[in-house]
Amino acid sequence: MGWCCCYKPTLLIIVFTFFFSQSFAAKFSLPFVWPLPAKFSFGNQTLSVDPTLSLIGNAANNGYSFGFVRTDKAAYDVNKLNVVVHNKTEELQLGVDESYNLFITKAIGSGKVTIEANTVFGALRGLETFSQLCSFDYSTKTVQIYKAPW
Structure with missing residues (x-):
């Protein structure tokens, strides 16, 4: 009987905090990006990513593409x-x-991702963040970006 009485309020607080945080996170969920950018904003759209997405621009080697699963x-x-x-x-x-x-960004007919950095190390961090924003949707067999546009 001794330890049970002392820990009941603590257990109640832990359980309440867990359920409150779960419902709060579902309602006001932030993107799971690490490290968290100094400033960011996001929308409420879901964008699908072309599996033939290619890296273009002045930092890219020709012919590099991402290995996303192809869909119809x-x-x-x-x-x-x-x-x-x-x-x-x-x-x-x-x-x-x-x-x-x-x-x-999502434009009519096509959207794009742009990473602008002062150094290649900043571009690498931007690619890491972009990869964390992409997730595979098993029901549609596509790569999705949630909470777009960024």
Whole structure:
């Protein structure tokens, strides 16, 4: 009887906190991105990503494409990934600029992802964030970006 009485309020608080946090997270869920960007905004749309998505721009090697699963969907919301790096010669050192801007837009007929960074290290961080935003939808067999546009 001794330990049971002391821990009942604590157990009640833990259970209440768990269920409250679950319902709060479902209603006001933030994207699961790590590290969390300094500033971001997002929408409430879901975009499908073209499985033949290719990397274009001044930071890309020709012929690089992502290995998404192919589907028979006729049209995709995102079909271009553009990476712009302003300084390609910066070397990795303490304090190097790893900032980036990530834009995910949906246009009529085609959408695109743009990553703009001052250095290749910022572009790498932007690609990491983009990869975390993509998730595979098993019911439609497509890669989706939730909470778009970014």
